[in-house]
Amino acid sequence: MTDPLFTRLQATAQRLITKYGQPGKIRRVTPPDPVTGGDGTPTNYDCRLFPANYDRRYVDGTNVLASDKQLYIGSIGMVVSPKVGDLVIGADGTEYHIVHDDPNNYDGQVNVVFICQGRTAT
Numbered sequence: 001m002t003d004p005l006f007t008r009l010q011a012t013a014q015r016l017i018t019k020y021g022q023p024g025k026i027r028r029v030t031p032p033d034p035v036t037g038g039d040g041t042p043t044n045y046d047c048r049l050f051p052a053n054y055d056r057r058y059v060d061g062t063n064v065l066a067s068d069k070q071l072y073i074g075s076i077g078m079v080v081s082p083k084v085g086d087l088v089i090g091a092d093g094t095e096y097h098i099v100h101d102d103p104n105n106y107d108g109q110v111n112v113v114f115i116c117q118g119r120t121a122t
Helices: 004-020
Strands: 022-030 041-053 069-074 087-089 095-102 113-120
Touching (some): 004 113
Antiparallel strands (some): 022 041
16 A cells, blocks of 8 residues: 555645646657667657756766756656656757656655656757
């Protein structure tokens, strides 16, 4: 049974991301067939996200670049969990490669919010 605390935290996170965030898409590319080859198939999933700058103390130029963003992605209604290798597309068309993901799943059942490190795709 899910803990009501985490359900309330999930609802609060979703409310804040809905209020201050923007619509976006998570693009996941499925690998091609190993026998026949070809290109992977990209699939877009709708999401709601809030991109935020990293605090300067975390920017080290190696693990976290100055252009990286913390992407807060709401978990309610998500079909997929964002993971490393996915592409996140913001409302303004900015594309971010996910280089680190954290599902914030404290009880093993409820994903409160997805916090990902997004690196600008160039």
